[in-house]
Amino acid sequence: DTAVSQTPKYLVTQMGNDKSIKCEQNLGHDTMYWYKQDSKKFLKIMFSYNNKELIINETVPNRFSPKSPDKAHLNLHINSLELGDSAVYFCASSQARLAGLETQYFGPGTRLLVL
């Protein structure tokens, strides 16, 4: 059983397109996150949701819009894709919102390449 799953695993698209990445967790966790890992392996938080409520929004361009239809799902929609959006996007979840004291479970990542 996969704890945190993401689809798709690979996404290759043209500049200017709109795309979505989906994330689901079956751990019963209250908090979910989106991270971006760049080509130098630097991992940076983008968003965090707790019980479907946005609690962290880290100076991310408003072309990125997260949506949490329920506690188990957190999707990421990206409008007008740019070359600099190419990265690996990780979804994660934790039981509660105390990020540093909780175990965050990461998905396998979505490798986005914008051409």
Next chain:
Amino acid sequence: TQLLEQSPQFLSIQEGENLTVYCNSSSVFSSLQWYRQEPGEGPVLLVTVVTGGEVKKLKRLTFQFGDARKDSSLHITAAQPGDTGLYLCAGEPYNQGGKLIFGQGTELSVKP
């Protein structure tokens, strides 16, 4: 802006050698975590340290949190090829609960 600086960025050693990875900051963290990431996968939590001066051991891995809670180290004894991977430290800033700041990572390669 809180930053966590990891060193070294790359490390290539022979099986059986010992190594230490450092994670430093000028900021105080409520807690600090170490993750290991293998190619094509997401990071996996190894340990969480909370108290200044705390030392935790996980088999051949020893983790230490600095007394002032601004730095941490990961020491691996007798490294094995299975230890190969990207090691990431991540801290929860003292006044910004709910998010983790990650270091740049250390890519470790252990050759047989």
